[in-house]
Amino acid sequence: MADGILLERAGIPAVSLCTDAFKITAEAMANQMGFPGYQYVAVPHPVASRTEKEIDEMARDALPNVIRVLSAGMTYQEVRPS
Amino acid sequence: MTDIDAAEARRAIEHYYEQGWTDGLPVVPVTESYLADFLATTGRDPDEVLIPMPHLNKNLTVRLAAINAALAGCLPEYFPVVLAGWDAFLADGMVTRSIWQSTTGTAPFMVVYGPIRQRIGLNSRGNVWGSGFRANATIGRAIRLGAINGLGLKPQVFDQATQGTPAKYSCCIAENEEDSPWPSLAADAGIGPDDSAVTATVIRSVLHIEARHTTIPEQLAAEFADSLCRTGALVRPRASGYVVLNPEHARIFDKHGWSKADVKAAIAEQGWRSYRDLARTGKEAIAGGTGWRLPANHPDAAPQETPDDPHTPVQLIGSPDAVHIVVAGAPNAGVSSIVETFGPFDRAPAIAKVEEK
Numbered sequence: 400m401a402d403g404i405l406l407e408r409a410g411i412p413a414v415s416l417c418t419d420a421f422k423i424t425a426e427a428m429a430n431q432m433g434f435p436g437y438q439y440v441a442v443p444h445p446v447a448s449r450t451e452k453e454i455d456e457m458a459r460d461a462l463p464n465v466i467r468v469l470s471a472g473m474t475y476q477e478v479r480p481s
Numbered sequence: 482m483t484d485i486d487a488a489e490a491r492r493a494i495e496h497y498y499e500q501g502w503t504d505g506l507p508v509v510p511v512t513e514s515y516l517a518d519f520l521a522t523t524g525r526d527p528d529e530v531l532i533p534m535p536h537l538n539k540n541l542t543v544r545l546a547a548i549n550a551a552l553a554g555c556l557p558e559y560f561p562v563v564l565a566g567w568d569a570f571l572a573d574g575m576v577t578r579s580i581w582q583s584t585t586g587t588a589p590f591m592v593v594y595g596p597i598r599q600r601i602g603l604n605s606r607g608n609v610w611g612s613g614f615r616a617n618a619t620i621g622r623a624i625r626l627g628a629i630n631g632l633g634l635k636p637q638v639f640d641q642a643t644q645g646t647p648a649k650y651s652c653c654i655a656e657n658e659e660d661s662p663w664p665s666l667a668a669d670a671g672i673g674p675d676d677s678a679v680t681a682t683v684i685r686s687v688l689h690i691e692a693r694h695t696t697i698p699e700q701l702a703a704e705f706a707d708s709l710c711r712t713g714a715l716v717r718p719r720a721s722g723y724v725v726l727n728p729e730h731a732r733i734f735d736k737h738g739w740s741k742a743d744v745k746a747a748i749a750e751q752g753w754r755s756y757r758d759l760a761r762t763g764k765e766a767i768a769g770g771t772g773w774r775l776p777a778n779h780p781d782a783a784p785q786e787t788p789d790d791p792h793t794p795v796q797l798i799g800s801p802d803a804v805h806i807v808v809a810g811a812p813n814a815g816v817s818s819i820v821e822t823f824g825p826f827d828r829a830p831a832i833a834k835v836e837e838k
Binding site for chain 2: 401421423424427428431432
């Protein structure tokens with residue numbers, strides 16, 4: 400999440416991905432980085448114990464959301480950390 | 482007690498709960514004047530950063546460390562030990578690598594050495610893992626509260642521990658130098674007898690070792706090696722940990738002429754499991770990228786040869802310096818413990834001197 404925000408700040412379009420088990424932490428990190436409401440893509444948990452085929456399917460399912468976030472630009476007003 | 486309004490004290494304690502500034506247990510209210518008593522024990526600048534955490538926009542300063550030591554129930558004279566603890570955690574490097582955000586859920590672990598143990602009443606003898614001793618309980622807790630309040634590592638938010646460990650409440654022991662046949666771990670690190678010091682790292686668990694049955698040093702060494710190399714603790718290729726010997730076990734080794742280095746070497750030598758043991762739990766191979774253990778047929782597994790004989794030993798303790806020996810507890814039974822760490826795998830633990838003003 401922090402990396403995605405730092406890349407956006409550097410002018411490089413980025414999409415942060417995390418599994419839904421980590422949504423609370425992801426959103427806390429966005430707030431901590433001064434970017435509440437930062438758009439990211441949550442995928443189903445877990446990742447580590449899935450087969451390669453299942454991971455491919457997850458990636459395919461996530462792709463429309465990734466494109467949506469990428470093409471939305473900075474949709475929320477960014478607040479720099481004080 | 483007659484001049485204290487108990488209801489007022491309770492209201493203060495509840496205020497800290499409402500702010501989310503506790504580990505679940507009540508904390509001691511801290512005023513500016515009480516904070517000043519802590520800061521007066523050190524010559525260090527209150528704004529000095531002890532632990533930088535740039536990705537969270539947090540810095541644990543001397544002042545924040547002092548506030549949390551006071552909240553934890555420390556007396557001001559304990560604060561130099563807390564500071565040395567943070568210095569050792571910085572040198573150890575795991576905390577600044579975000580280990581306390583990890584799902585593993587490690588606890589801060591400190592061992593204190595030298596004359597400050599007696600001066601502040603740190604327990605190194607019976608019931609050393611607790612509870613019942615203020616200095617141990619509150620110094621360990623000062624680190625944990627510093628993580629929660631100072632670094633913002635709140636459970637279920639930035640602290641993503643899957644289960645955590647009871648050691649997270651507090652985990653600080655002292656070496657029982659008086660009942661040990663050997664120089665302390667601090668002395669091994671070159672700390673003089675008039676100085677005090679703290680070693681620190683993060684731990685996953687404290688394992689009980691029941692070994693009242695033998696006085697044969699080889700058997701004792703095998704017992705510790707077996708627990709250090711349990712497959713459930715293996716994430717990376719190698720194993721490491723503290724062996725906290727009670728004085729009785731230490732004396733058995735000493736009686737047979739074994740130095741501490743001999744004990745470390747013997748445990749390291751027996752620190753292996755058979756290929757079959759590892760394969761049975763699917764930990765016989767190493768991932769190419771992360772270096773984590775996984776089954777040989779996993780797509781991430783680095784290529785390796787399968788031994789013809791399944792009993793082939795796979796060395797898990799790669800060096801005697803992956804075994805960190807401390808003597809603690811009462812000399813009253815053959816009970817010791819293993820502390821499961823993430824290293825160091827080939828050097829002594831990080832250590833910091835206690836600087837008293």
